[in-house]
Amino acid sequence: MDTKKLRQKILDLAIRGKLVPQDPNDEPASVLLERIRAEKERLIKEGKIKRSKKSSSDDEIEAPFEIPESWEWVRLKSLVSVLGDGIHGTPEYDITGGYYFINGNNLSNNKIVIKSDTKKVNEKEYQTYKKELNDKTILVSINGTIGNVGHYNNEPVILGKSACYYNLLDLSFKPYITMLMYTDFFLKYAVENATGSTIKNVSLAVMNDFLLPLPPLSEQQRIANEIERWFTLIDALESNEGDLLKTIDKAKSKILDLAIHGKLVPQDPNDEPGIELLKRINPKFESCDEVPWELPNNWCWTTIGSIFNHNTGKALNKSDSQEGLLLPYITTSNVYWNHFVLSDIKKMFFKDSEIDKCTVTKGDLLVCEGGDIGRSAIWNFDYDICIQNHIHRLRAKGDISHLLYLYVLMFYKWTDRIQGKGIGLQGLSSGLLDKLIVPLPPYAEQLRIVAKIKELFSVLDSIKESLE
Numbered sequence: 001m002d003t004k005k006l007r008q009k010i011l012d013l014a015i016r017g018k019l020v021p022q023d024p025n026d027e028p029a030s031v032l033l034e035r036i037r038a039e040k041e042r043l044i045k046e047g048k049i050k051r052s053k054k055s056s057s058d059d060e061i062e063a064p065f066e067i068p069e070s071w072e073w074v075r076l077k078s079l080v081s082v083l084g085d086g087i088h089g090t091p092e093y094d095i096t097g098g099y100y101f102i103n104g105n106n107l108s109n110n111k112i113v114i115k116s117d118t119k120k121v122n123e124k125e126y127q128t129y130k131k132e133l134n135d136k137t138i139l140v141s142i143n144g145t146i147g148n149v150g151h152y153n154n155e156p157v158i159l160g161k162s163a164c165y166y167n168l169l170d171l172s173f174k175p176y177i178t179m180l181m182y183t184d185f186f187l188k189y190a191v192e193n194a195t196g197s198t199i200k201n202v203s204l205a206v207m208n209d210f211l212l213p214l215p216p217l218s219e220q221q222r223i224a225n226e227i228e229r230w231f232t233l234i235d236a237l238e239s240n241e242g243d244l245l246k247t248i249d250k251a252k253s254k255i256l257d258l259a260i261h262g263k264l265v266p267q268d269p270n271d272e273p274g275i276e277l278l279k280r281i282n283p284k285f286e287s288c289d290e291v292p293w294e295l296p297n298n299w300c301w302t303t304i305g306s307i308f309n310h311n312t313g314k315a316l317n318k319s320d321s322q323e324g325l326l327l328p329y330i331t332t333s334n335v336y337w338n339h340f341v342l343s344d345i346k347k348m349f350f351k352d353s354e355i356d357k358c359t360v361t362k363g364d365l366l367v368c369e370g371g372d373i374g375r376s377a378i379w380n381f382d383y384d385i386c387i388q389n390h391i392h393r394l395r396a397k398g399d400i401s402h403l404l405y406l407y408v409l410m411f412y413k414w415t416d417r418i419q420g421k422g423i424g425l426q427g428l429s430s431g432l433l434d435k436l437i438v439p440l441p442p443y444a445e446q447l448r449i450v451a452k453i454k455e456l457f458s459v460l461d462s463i464k465e466s467l468e
Contacts, residue, residue, distance in 0.1 A: 086159025104141025281398025
């Protein structure tokens with residue numbers, strides 16, 4: 001499993017605004033930038049920092065890729081109070097000194113690493129070459145090995161020329177900006193703009209001019225938290241600790257939990273509310289007295305029977321005469337979660353009066369009545385097939401995402417919300433399925449939720465496949 005590639009995929013989703021949902025209530029990044037500019041002007045007027053040198057590229061902002069509307073493209077120099085590097089010569093070493101002379105190779109995993117061969121300097125050299133390092137400082141290696149990242153944590157150090165440092169104007173940016181330094185997006189920019197054939201060097205001007213996507217501050221924090229969750233999972237994969245398959249299933253369950261509670265993607269006030277959608281597709285819908293949990297304002301509670309046309313297939317009866325057409329049919333043994341196994345397909349006779357009721361077509365949602373109760377899949381083949389009576393066929397009455405409700409059934413199954421009745425082999429009867437209470441988001445949001453689930457599940461599935 002290429003976990004490095006997996007990490008980069010997650011980082012790439014993050015900087016494109018696709019890892020966590022946008023929240024329309026977030027303060028836009030444009031307002032955040034105005035506040036940062038005002039703070040920088042104040043510090044310049046007070047003589048505490050110097051104005052950044054204007055470059056020819058300042059007015060040439062060509063977006064490298066599309067970002068959400070609430071984000072902004074901004075150059076790194078706009079977010080920092082100072083950006084520099086260390087001494088370009090060699091200090092006077094002192095084996096008894098109390099300060100370390102570090103370079104880019106001393107930066108690793110957000111830390112300054114003091115090695116056994118790291119040279120020392122005395123107080124005089126330290127006072128001569130020290131830089132303004134503080135808790136807002138991010139260090140990046142810019143000579144030789146490019147892209148090592150460290151944070152300053154009051155270590156007694158002076159810097160060499162391969163250690164670039166910059167101090168953010170706002171400490172709140174630190175987790176997000178640090179994350180950016182690890183992306184292929186930054187590394188590609190740095191390498192492509194580096195000079196030197198054998199030993200690559202990234203100039204301070206190049207660092208200053210780095211054009212980065214800036215989300216609203218609240219979203220930066222959500223991104224940082226989400227990356228931490230994903231990277232913890234990948235760390236477990238790399239160290240082969242714990243039951244990773246169970247961890248992956250728990251992650252999927254959490255994603256579905258967020259989805260059906262309205263917390264996976266942002267709500268859009270311009271979407272047609274769920275209750276209006278329900279009235280439009282089924283004016284005779286039954287109201288729900290039970291409220292399992294709180295939903296977003298533009299969602300509503302409904303039942304499977306209110307939004308789907310529903311029936312089961314034909315019972316296999318040996319006493320049936322051989323009338324009608326001999327057609328292939330599937331049973332619950334062919335239906336698995338979100339896929340089918342069609343290696344063993346049988347046939348039986350269907351009368352003309354039975355064919356419409358028992359035929360599934362592309363897009364229908366099929367649900368198992370018995371066995372693994374509630375197990376569901378969508379028939380996505382370009383041909384029709386018949387079903388036996390232990391399979392429910394759900395066909396939406398209007399603008400309803402079949403895939404969303406497959407995920408709803410999956411979550412209900414994993415959390416024991418689907419319970420069949422019967423002695424011995426339990427079953428999910430038509431009546432129980434029709435009355436099953438489910439959340440109904442606006443149709444546009446249904447599509448956004450499904451797209452996000454598929455995106456996140458694809459990452460988890462790639463990990464799971466490597467383990468199996």
